[in-house]
Amino acid sequence: KSHLYNLLILVIFFIVSYPSSSNLSFDFYATSCPTAEVMVKNTVRSASSFDPTLSGKLLRLLFHDCFVEGCDASVLLEGNATERTDPANRSLGGFAVIDSAKRVLEIFCPGIVSCADILVLAARDAVEIAGGPGIQIPTGRRDGRVSAASNVRPNIVDTSFTMDEMIKIFSVKGLSINDLVTLSGAHTIGSAHCSSFSDRFQVNSNGKLTLIDASLDKGYAAELSRQCPVGASTSITVNNDPETPILFDNQYYKDLLAHRGLFQSDSVLLNDKRTMNQVMDFANDQSSFLDSWGQSFLKLASIGVKTGVEGEIRRSCSVTNG
Known part of the structure; x- marks a missing residue:
């Protein structure tokens, strides 16, 4: 209530x-x-x-x-x-x-x-x-x-963004740092193409793995390299959340604590003092995350809306009425 x-x-x-x-x-x-x-x-x-x-x-x-x-x-x-x-x-x-x-x-x-x-x-x-x-x-x-x-x-937001770059874009949209951490929880579901995170590690011709982004768990990087081998099809995707990929829960934040965030823009949430505590709070308390999600989603859905006589009501979503 x-x-x-x-x-x-x-x-x-x-x-x-x-x-x-x-x-x-x-x-x-x-x-x-x-x-x-x-x-x-x-x-x-x-x-x-x-x-x-x-x-x-x-x-x-x-x-x-x-x-x-x-x-x-x-x-x-x-x-x-x-x-x-x-x-x-x-x-x-x-x-x-x-x-x-x-x-x-x-x-x-x-x-x-x-x-x-x-x-x-x-x-x-x-x-x-x-x-x-x-x-x-x-x-x-x-x-x-x-x-x-x-x-x-x-x-x-690009998956390679720094914290400051993300805060800047969210701020322009009327969203706070709290909203940034909360809405990043959308990555508890969905998937991504290999190109969006493959620059975080490197595998040489002998199969040796080298971390380029030290904030990434090496075991997880090895797992990702097997799912996205060199020369793999560009259509291959990887789950954002390796544990519960189709369940909307707080597992994403638990993944961050284990240094298993898929994107660089995920990992920086744990490594920055401005967001670290909120990540830990959400990882330990799913209700806290879900309550915050409801509030931040409402703000997201209110960005720059057109009402009254602005815009139009399209007859088909892929084309304007004109």
Whole structure:
């Protein structure tokens, strides 16, 4: 109960403090499309039963949307030089699920539910389906009309970033250091291509392993080198969390304490005094992490939202109405 009370207070704070969020509400579709959230959840649940890795894909898709142009579904737009064409976004997944939910909603509630809301709700539901907390999310976002590949790199976190680089980007988005540590917990699910971490170690022609990043556990590095041998296919992926890869829990933070964070940007959380204590707290107390996740996710889903007469309600999530 205290968790729900704290979350409600945070929602009220956002709606009052951020003008762009002033038209978001919990009952936004109560009259116009009362079963909107149920239809999105059923779509995600059905797709997840066939693809247990979907939760990680949808969560990553939301991050890449909200950090560029705000949470306005700009990452979903197809075309030359759109966000989807940037190399950092070419490995994104989950688009088909969003498109499927949109098709259903257009049948029952044509022109009512935005792709931006669908993406936020789908990511929220994906976390819950994977074992994470259920979170109430205000809706009423509208879809953006701008999607440019040139906006991607300056706005997203790279896996090789230092703590200062990550703090700078999160701060610009209105997110705190606490949010940075909490939202990094998204890496408790999902997977990554070898190229995103292979520069942390080196294997010579004789098979000898050398750590380039000394913060990485050598046994874990050896395990990663076997999964990503030299010359391996670029399509190979590795689980972000080697222990419970499809369960949304606090194992990610336990992995960090064991120096088994997959990315350099993961490992720095343990090695920096500004974030070390929070990592240890989350590793020792899953409830603390899940409570914090609900609050930080709400902030993530409120970044740069378009409401009122801004943007549009797309008929199809991959193209603007114009």
